[in-house]
Amino acid sequence: MTIPELTDVHAAWLPPEAFRAIGTRRTLVLGEGALAETVHAEVAAACARYGGTVRRTGDGPFDLVLALTTAGPLPPVAAAVMAEAGPIGEEGHVLARRDGVTVVLASAPAGLLYGLFHLVRLGEPAFEAARPAERHEPATRRRMLDHWDNIAVHPVMGQVERGYAGGSIFWRDGVLRDDLTRVRGYGRLLAACGINAIAINNVNVHATEARLLTDRLDEVAAIAAELRPYGIRVHLSVTFAAPIVLGGLPTADPLDEDVRRWWAATTARVYETIPDFGGYVVKADSEGQPGPFAYGRSHADGAGMLADALAPHGGVVHWRAFVYDHRQDWRDRSTDRARAAYDHFAPLDGRFGDNAILQVKYGPMDFQPREPVSPVIAAMPGTRLAVELQVTQEYTGQQKHVCYLAPMWREVLDFGPWGPEGATVADVATEFVAVSNVGDDLYWTGHPLAQANLYAFGRLAWDPRLDPAAILDEWIDLTFAPSPEPLRGTLHTMMDGSWRTYERYTAPLGVGFMVRPGHHYGPDVDGYEYTPWGTYHFADRDGVGVDRTRATGTGYTGQYPQPWSDVYESLEQCPDELLLFFHHVPYGHVLHSGSTVIQHIYDTHFAGAEEVADMRAHWDKLEGLVDPTLHARVKELLDEQLRCAEEWRDQVNAYFFRKSGVPDGRARRIP
Numbered sequence: 001m002t003i004p005e006l007t008d009v010h011a012a013w014l015p016p017e018a019f020r021a022i023g024t025r026r027t028l029v030l031g032e033g034a035l036a037e038t039v040h041a042e043v044a045a046a047c048a049r050y051g052g053t054v055r056r057t058g059d060g061p062f063d064l065v066l067a068l069t070t071a072g073p074l075p076p077v078a079a080a081v082m083a084e085a086g087p088i089g090e091e092g093h094v095l096a097r098r099d100g101v102t103v104v105l106a107s108a109p110a111g112l113l114y115g116l117f118h119l120v121r122l123g124e125p126a127f128e129a130a131r132p133a134e135r136h137e138p139a140t141r142r143r144m145l146d147h148w149d150n151i152a153v154h155p156v157m158g159q160v161e162r163g164y165a166g167g168s169i170f171w172r173d174g175v176l177r178d179d180l181t182r183v184r185g186y187g188r189l190l191a192a193c194g195i196n197a198i199a200i201n202n203v204n205v206h207a208t209e210a211r212l213l214t215d216r217l218d219e220v221a222a223i224a225a226e227l228r229p230y231g232i233r234v235h236l237s238v239t240f241a242a243p244i245v246l247g248g249l250p251t252a253d254p255l256d257e258d259v260r261r262w263w264a265a266t267t268a269r270v271y272e273t274i275p276d277f278g279g280y281v282v283k284a285d286s287e288g289q290p291g292p293f294a295y296g297r298s299h300a301d302g303a304g305m306l307a308d309a310l311a312p313h314g315g316v317v318h319w320r321a322f323v324y325d326h327r328q329d330w331r332d333r334s335t336d337r338a339r340a341a342y343d344h345f346a347p348l349d350g351r352f353g354d355n356a357i358l359q360v361k362y363g364p365m366d367f368q369p370r371e372p373v374s375p376v377i378a379a380m381p382g383t384r385l386a387v388e389l390q391v392t393q394e395y396t397g398q399q400k401h402v403c404y405l406a407p408m409w410r411e412v413l414d415f416g417p418w419g420p421e422g423a424t425v426a427d428v429a430t431e432f433v434a435v436s437n438v439g440d441d442l443y444w445t446g447h448p449l450a451q452a453n454l455y456a457f458g459r460l461a462w463d464p465r466l467d468p469a470a471i472l473d474e475w476i477d478l479t480f481a482p483s484p485e486p487l488r489g490t491l492h493t494m495m496d497g498s499w500r501t502y503e504r505y506t507a508p509l510g511v512g513f514m515v516r517p518g519h520h521y522g523p524d525v526d527g528y529e530y531t532p533w534g535t536y537h538f539a540d541r542d543g544v545g546v547d548r549t550r551a552t553g554t555g556y557t558g559q560y561p562q563p564w565s566d567v568y569e570s571l572e573q574c575p576d577e578l579l580l581f582f583h584h585v586p587y588g589h590v591l592h593s594g595s596t597v598i599q600h601i602y603d604t605h606f607a608g609a610e611e612v613a614d615m616r617a618h619w620d621k622l623e624g625l626v627d628p629t630l631h632a633r634v635k636e637l638l639d640e641q642l643r644c645a646e647e648w649r650d651q652v653n654a655y656f657f658r659k660s661g662v663p664d665g666r667a668r669r670i671p
């Protein structure tokens, strides 16, 4: 096992400096297994750089012991920690410091790896004061990223669908990359923030990519081999039509015996090649992808067939709930895209097997900067649910804008579907999945500061109760180590509130979209208004918003349990930030904030653009304190963010001024 040496890509949150505290110590690594070898190799590389030592046996003295509890006689200090700690879960670890020795104990090699990266995050303080034994376990078993990478460059969507960081790190122009060192480095970064699974290809599975399941399986195996040393299992997006397009069968009917046999045999071959293969991801009957509806079967039938094929091998199927009519008639007010996932899936609760996971986007529409939490999450107590987030910034500035998303995710995870006192989304979710924002870009993520979103997703997936502001500081300290002031504070100020800033200058009060159709960047208030996509705002001269009430609208509010069903139904109680998602209101409607809707639109759009100007001024002050190439990249992107925020401000304000005829109460210039 060698640590990937990446010279042509930014070190992200694992620069050599992050390993200084470990690399200067005398370390004992005790334990067998591939991931224990990785731990040893990491410590050895750090020691080679910083002068410390690492051993696999012996009596010491040691400053640091990283040991599996099964590793035979432990040094007395580690044995004492073990006695204090009690049982440790498969990926968990216990950290303690006593008698001048820092001890990390795990019951399985994966836990040791996560324990090592915990030490990296702590840095020097891990070797200072004594610490009682602290147990660290992930909240969920699987913490997963979905890549929407294509093998062949798609004529519209390119190499990576909704990718804003260059090409794919796996494929280039139709072939697997010769050098997969960067994939290994990616696995290392992901392990360091707690991620342990990746689906490597786009959920829109085109002809070339379908073959990853069969005659291009060796490419999947090659990627899996790079990620394995960091404890990451590979999953594959498959087409529901595979029995037809790959197997030559006349049907893909999930209840057809030949089809079921084909999936069983094909899946067995996958496991012969990749024994630790994770499973399948499926987008079916959605945006043109094939699915069980063609055969009069349900999504539970479809998912069940794949779950059965995977079960003997320990694999899982992630079945996406993103199913809606994308060929809607905009004149038809009775069809509501927000209703679709619940209408399709809630009746199927209890019909998905143990190894079928329903993957639900956090909101009912499509990764908007502000949506209510999907009602599907409360409606399926008998189903394993993965909550799907979008790290790639499709609707949040496309990695041209600074938009730190963890505060939004934390709101989603903290939401109590049965009221603020009850269980939260984080309690209900079996696991968390997010669409990756990584490509072959020098900074991995296009915008260097977008790395924080990837890092924060991993950390929240590991522990959904972490504070987004603390995660941000952790990321800053690692990435810009040693991050002296004013660097640390300035970055924090720029990023911590950036999601709310983005919300201010884009679509108001939860109404969503208003983006340019197709690529989804920049403002176009009516861009989707007369299209078949089901994403409307219904602005006219009197008011704006979508009536989703039971009383007079689409009835969507009825998909929520109490109290939300009534809170969202009520114009008086509905939270301001979601008002236009649930209600069509006159421009003069007074918000809880005391402002009218129209004045709120003007005020937030002026404020949002001003906040971006402030962000840019902050960044200018960091010149000379960060790497000049990185500084120049961010500076250029902030110029674009400001241009775009001003365009949003002016289009949205002008649109609503022209519709409503209501002037700005503060008489600012609206073009």
Ligand code: GCV
Residues within 6 Å of the ligand: 148, 161, 162, 203, 204, 283, 322, 366, 394
């Ligand atoms: C991969 C949105 C995106 C699509 C994406 C889809 C999905 O509609 O615009 O590019 O397709 O979500 O999540 O499947």
